[in-house]
Amino acid sequence: MTSLALQTLTEVPKMPPVSVGEAPRLVRIELVVTDSDSIAELALYQGAEREEYALCALRIGLLSLRHARGQIDADAVRREGDRLLCDLKQALEANRSLTNESLTSCLRDYFDPASGKFQERVERLIKQDGELEQVLRRQIGSDDSEMVKTLTALIGDNSPLMKILDPAEADGLVATLRSSVGEVLRGEREKILSQFSLDDKQSAISRLVVELAGNNSNLQEALTDKVEEVVKEFSLDEEDSALSRLVRKVEAAQQTITQEFSLDNEHSALSRMTEFMGRATEAIDNNLTLDKEQSALSRLKRELLDVLSRHEQQANSFQSEVKASLAEIRAKREEAARSTVHGRDFEDLVWEFVQREAQKMGDVPNHTGSKVGAMRNCKMGDAVITLGEDTAASGEKIVIEAKEDSSYDLAKACVEIQTARKNREAAIGLFVFSRTTAPFGQETLLRHGNDIFLIWDGEDLQSDVNFKAALMVARALSVRQAKARTEETADFERLDKAILELEREARRLCEIKKWTETIKSNSGKVLDEVAKMAEGVQKQVDCLRETTAALKCCAAK
Numbered sequence: 001m002t003s004l005a006l007q008t009l010t011e012v013p014k015m016p017p018v019s020v021g022e023a024p025r026l027v028r029i030e031l032v033v034t035d036s037d038s039i040a041e042l043a044l045y046q047g048a049e050r051e052e053y054a055l056c057a058l059r060i061g062l063l064s065l066r067h068a069r070g071q072i073d074a075d076a077v078r079r080e081g082d083r084l085l086c087d088l089k090q091a092l093e094a095n096r097s098l099t100n101e102s103l104t105s106c107l108r109d110y111f112d113p114a115s116g117k118f119q120e121r122v123e124r125l126i127k128q129d130g131e132l133e134q135v136l137r138r139q140i141g142s143d144d145s146e147m148v149k150t151l152t153a154l155i156g157d158n159s160p161l162m163k164i165l166d167p168a169e170a171d172g173l174v175a176t177l178r179s180s181v182g183e184v185l186r187g188e189r190e191k192i193l194s195q196f197s198l199d200d201k202q203s204a205i206s207r208l209v210v211e212l213a214g215n216n217s218n219l220q221e222a223l224t225d226k227v228e229e230v231v232k233e234f235s236l237d238e239e240d241s242a243l244s245r246l247v248r249k250v251e252a253a254q255q256t257i258t259q260e261f262s263l264d265n266e267h268s269a270l271s272r273m274t275e276f277m278g279r280a281t282e283a284i285d286n287n288l289t290l291d292k293e294q295s296a297l298s299r300l301k302r303e304l305l306d307v308l309s310r311h312e313q314q315a316n317s318f319q320s321e322v323k324a325s326l327a328e329i330r331a332k333r334e335e336a337a338r339s340t341v342h343g344r345d346f347e348d349l350v351w352e353f354v355q356r357e358a359q360k361m362g363d364v365p366n367h368t369g370s371k372v373g374a375m376r377n378c379k380m381g382d383a384v385i386t387l388g389e390d391t392a393a394s395g396e397k398i399v400i401e402a403k404e405d406s407s408y409d410l411a412k413a414c415v416e417i418q419t420a421r422k423n424r425e426a427a428i429g430l431f432v433f434s435r436t437t438a439p440f441g442q443e444t445l446l447r448h449g450n451d452i453f454l455i456w457d458g459e460d461l462q463s464d465v466n467f468k469a470a471l472m473v474a475r476a477l478s479v480r481q482a483k484a485r486t487e488e489t490a491d492f493e494r495l496d497k498a499i500l501e502l503e504r505e506a507r508r509l510c511e512i513k514k515w516t517e518t519i520k521s522n523s524g525k526v527l528d529e530v531a532k533m534a535e536g537v538q539k540q541v542d543c544l545r546e547t548t549a550a551l552k553c554c555a556a557k
Contacts, residue, residue: 346404346434347382349458354383354400357471362388373423381420387475393482397426398474404434410442410453417451427481428474432456435463445470450477 031054033039045053110118125132140147155161167174195204233242259265351367358365369382385398401420403413417429428450433439435457444466446453454470457463 346458347402350400350402350432350456351383353458353464353467354385354471357468358385361471361475362390364388368424374425375419375423378419378423380416381424381426384424384426385471385474387478391475391479393475393478396428396478396482397424398428398430398471398478399424399426400430400432402432402434404437406437408433408437409439410446413453414448414451417453421450428452428477430454430470430474432467434458435460445473447473450481452477 033042042050042054108116110116113119124130127133137145139145153159163169164173166172169175194200197203198206198209200206232238236244236247238244347369351365351369355365355367364386366384366386367382368379368384370379372379373381380401381399382402383400385400387393387396387398399417399420401413401417403416408416413431413433417431421427421429430452431454433442433453433455435455438455442453442455444455452470452474454466455463456467
């Protein structure tokens with residue numbers, strides 16, 4: 001600190017004490033400066049300019065002291081808080097131990113199987129000749145129990161209920177029921193017999209006899225008339241009867257059938273059919289012979305020979321083309337196996353599949369294998385899929401890395417796909433092994449965190465199902481990451497606000513530094529302290545930025 005000797009000569013009369021948070025609007029002090037460096041510096045100014053300069057220097061010093069005192073108070077508060085927490089922890093531990101011991105002792109006194117009060121009470125209740133057995137014996141056990149007495153009074157031999165149910169009692173229930181039912185049955189019997197008596201003209205049986213006699217005469221007359229009509233219809237003596245008309249129609253149909261199936265009649269159906277069958281047989285014989293060049297069978301033979309000749313030529317040509325293509329493919333594969341182009345061919349197959357599937361889902365694919373990413377001189381990440389606007393994680397990226405190299409195992413693939421995610425700034429990574437060079441024993445589809453590992457064969461259509469499943473898993477992980485990031489946005493906003501506040505304080509320190517630079521001689525140490533404070537604040541800002549970046553990276557994973 002600067003060695004300044006400050007002596008108060010005069011000041012305004014003392015003001016009454018003020019409450020916390022309030023301060024006087026004016027403090028008048030007069031200082032005598034004895035330090036030679038300060039005197040030399042103040043001598044450069046005169047009058048009001050010197051007072052303004054001295055006030056500026058005093059303000060800078062007071063602000064510096066206040067900042068230093070605030071740091072010391074914060075450290076003291078932190079130490080006291082740590083000590084209080086330690087003491088509180090010890091007190092809580094002691095209280096917990098005491099509570100556990102008291103609770104254990106109390107529970108042991110009541111519920112101990114050997115000597116607990118609860119066990120003793122239960123044994124007194126349920127043991128032989130115990131309290132519970134004695135109570136039950138008094139209530140329902142012996143002949144003199146309360147239950148026996150009550151039942152005897154209610155349903156015993158001498159009870160009112162048994163007297164009512166006794167059949168020998170004249171006023172009993174059985175005698176009353178017998179008398180009532182007998183009277184009802186006698187009345188109903190008389191009514192039924194009266195309805196079946198012929199002596200009573202109004203009875204049901206009398207009315208039925210009268211109606212049957214009247215209807216019987218009418219029925220006999222109607223039946224006689226109907227029988228006569230039916231006999232007339234089936235009589236051959238009547239020309240207009242149904243049987244006569246049927247006989248005439250049958251004779252006419254028989255005559256027509258005889259004429260149609262007679263060979264003596266040239267215009268009969270049988271004669272026409274015989275003539276047609278002859279002409280058809282002749283035509284078939286002419287068309288099915290190979291001796292005539294214009295027959296259908298001869299023409300069919302020539303057509304078949306021409307078709308077979310053309311097919312043979314096409315088959316020979318196709319066979320030649322297939323052999324040439326196979327030889328070319330075999331040569332390309334041998335050349336690719338001997339060079340690095342082999343891996344490039346697998347990457348192209350992966351890119352074609354990714355491009356096709358991404359466009360189906362409405363996403364945007366990008367072939368990035370030959371482009372440098374976010375990391376310097378790094379091209380890791382063969383393709384990047386940006387999710388479309390229709391998804392819940394619009395704008396999220398999925399990086400795909402494809403390798404057909406037997407030197408890659410799962411550990412090496414993990415390192416490479418993590419690097420590819422950082423290079424392409426993607427949240428989800430998909431590493432595709434070739435079926436021919438995949439590690440032995442590895443699962444076809446595997447996930448570690450936000451990285452998915454797939455074994456794929458570009459020449460096997462069944463393997464495409466696994467590739468589609470891997471892409472669906474990557475999309476689902478992207479949606480989950482987007483939701484988690486949305487929930488953590490509030491925390492990041494608070495951190496960003498804290499960083500902005502610290503940056504604002506740093507800018508204020510820079511302004512103080514500029515003011516201090518105008519004081520040339522005795523402000524060196526103040527400038528050093530300001531520089532240290534600015535450096536400390538900047539370190540805190542950098543630390544907060546690194547923490548925020550780490551949190552965002554963890555959220556992305």
